Amino acid sequence: MTTAPPRKTAAAPHKATAASTDRVAVPAGSEWTKAELAEVRAQLVSELDELRSAYDGSMRELDDLQRAGNDGAGDDQADAGSKTFEREQEQSIAANRFDLIAQTEHAIERIQAGTYGFCERCGKPIPKARLKAFPAATLDVSCKQREERR
Template sequence: MTGVRKEAGTARLTAAETSEFKARLRSERAAMQAEYAAAVAELDNLRRSHTDGAGNDQADVGNTTFQREQQQSIAANRRDLLDQLEHALERIDAGTYGRCENCGRPIPKARLTALPMATLDAACKSREERR
């Protein structure tokens, strides 16, 4: 491996470490599914209260619209996080978890510990964010 610099914490994950990440991701997925369901239920409640004729003056309508848009944003965020968790679990099953989807280098364990659904190493993520 000439010309390849090995950084601390970038070794391939062991089977035990991968199992730990899988258990953590499953736990986070279950929690996120509950949060998403709660956000959707709250959004449904807001829609129902608006269609029931409650709050017919302009201030009430504006407030309801704001609350609904805020709840839509929360639900969309939870759905996105849920998708990321699902993708990470799929990568574990495929044997590609812990490797950067862009360059193929190992993602440091410290990064995976902080963000277990990370798909890019720090350098590739930084380049992506600059675009």
């Protein structure tokens, strides 16, 4: 049986706010402009708010499923199995959302620190198209492929 992700409130200790160029640092050698990074940051902050809300909903659903699972009087084995499956599925969804929150927060921190757009492993620029498709990417394509092969 899987366990739930660590119980945390949806609010991070350093909640990001809407885009402002004073919270954006353009890395040296970057092909991004300050305005583009501010736009990406605003998008990430918006996604972060949605993810936190969805995570809170998942945690409420898990609480409800846990309470319902404790009152199993009269349930047959199929009912118990269905409840366990639902609970484990919701735990998986909550864990995924928790990971996405952490990735999004990290991307916002990288924008503010001036390290956004460069691979955390090799230091090469991450193609703009990749970051537009997945703004929280921290690795360039070749480093990501190497990581996935392991």
